[in-house]
Amino acid sequence: MLSEHQIQGIFVPIVTPFLPSGELDLASFERMVTQLQTHDIQGIVLNGTTGESPTVAWEEVSTLMQSMTAITKNRPGQEPVRGSDQNSMPIIVGVGTNDTRASARRAEMAGSMGADAVLVVTPYYSRPSQEGIVAHYEQIAKVGVPVLAYEIPSRTGVRVDVSTMRRILDIDGVIGLKDSTGSTDFVSALTASGNSKPVLCGEDRLFHAMLCQGASGGMLASAHVETDSFLEVYRLATEGRYSESLNTFNRLLPLIELLFRESNPAPIKWLLKQQGLLASDTLRLPMTPITAGLQADLGQLLAEGPYVGK
Numbered sequence: 001m002l003s004e005h006q007i008q009g010i011f012v013p014i015v016t017p018f019l020p021s022g023e024l025d026l027a028s029f030e031r032m033v034t035q036l037q038t039h040d041i042q043g044i045v046l047n048g049t050t051g052e053s054p055t056v057a058w059e060e061v062s063t064l065m066q067s068m069t070a071i072t073k074n075r076p077g078q079e080p081v082r083g084s085d086q087n088s089m090p091i092i093v094g095v096g097t098n099d100t101r102a103s104a105r106r107a108e109m110a111g112s113m114g115a116d117a118v119l120v121v122t123p124y125y126s127r128p129s130q131e132g133i134v135a136h137y138e139q140i141a142k143v144g145v146p147v148l149a150y151e152i153p154s155r156t157g158v159r160v161d162v163s164t165m166r167r168i169l170d171i172d173g174v175i176g177l178k179d180s181t182g183s184t185d186f187v188s189a190l191t192a193s194g195n196s197k198p199v200l201c202g203e204d205r206l207f208h209a210m211l212c213q214g215a216s217g218g219m220l221a222s223a224h225v226e227t228d229s230f231l232e233v234y235r236l237a238t239e240g241r242y243s244e245s246l247n248t249f250n251r252l253l254p255l256i257e258l259l260f261r262e263s264n265p266a267p268i269k270w271l272l273k274q275q276g277l278l279a280s281d282t283l284r285l286p287m288t289p290i291t292a293g294l295q296a297d298l299g300q301l302l303a304e305g306p307y308v309g310k
């Protein structure tokens with residue numbers, strides 16, 4: 001199980017590969033996991049936003065988890081995970097829904113499948129009160145699998161106040177936050193007192209800025225590619241070498257901008273297919289493939305960019 005001290009470094013929210021028929025593509029998934037675990041990342045997130053959680057059935061999550069744990073229990077030649085003596089790659093499973101009981105049940109099942117923590121998004125759509133949101137996290141944390149809260153108002157339609165988030169982070173069993181609020185204000189407010197549980201950046205274009213404001217790492221879809229460059233941005237920042245970290249990050253920005261010009265994960269799936277890691281860039285509806293214009297721009301970056309495709 002993950003502890004709050006391990007909520008640092010880079011976590012990659014893995015895509016869920018589909019065949020053109022729409023079925024799971026396990027061969028591509030295994031290739032992706034095998035490739036990712038050769039990097040010094042802190043963990044992989046299964047069934048996150050980038051994993052298209054709204055259209056992946058729970059039985060499919062279980063199939064993916066079995067395949068992933070078989071690969072990640074042997075992580076040859078890697079240092080132990082930061083903050084622990086664990087050598088296998090930690091796995092965080094997305095279990096958040098807008099139904100508290102269903103999310104708690106999923107957290108329990110994820111724990112029995114070997115998840116090291118669960119990612120729980122702010123309950124979307126129903127527009128619950130701040131009290132309701134706290135109670136949601138309390139119920140799920142009671143299951144006993146470490147919980148990483150996930151605040152992403154642009155997708156959920158609700159916004160958690162800073163004071164509410166402090167209460168959520170105070171819950172026993174909540175080990176940190178993934179901040180996809182779209183600005184650095186939330187992380188600055190939370191970390192200002194110096195005693196917050198860790199906050200990971202979940203907004204790729206703000207990764208460096210959030211590290212400067214006290215974030216302990218990032219959960220970044222774009223780190224599927226150029227993984228070592230994202231790790232370098234992180235490492236330099238943790239060494240206090242912020243301007244060198246910014247230089248590396250600035251070279252990644254054109255890539256990040258293109259990967260989020262249209263809805264994630266369509267652009268990253270297209271790119272991974274070009275790199276031969278995915279057999280197909282198929283998405284499940286209502287997600288649709290990227291436009292020809294974005295294909296052309298990403299293709300140009302692949303051909304010319306100093307940072308992509310190496």
Ligand SMILES: O=C(O)C1=N[C@H](C(=O)O)C[C@H](O)C1
Binds near residue numbers: 203219264
């Ligand atoms: O799947 C995730 O985790 C992430 N989701 C965010 C989103 O798609 O809005 C972006 C971030 O890179 C990671």
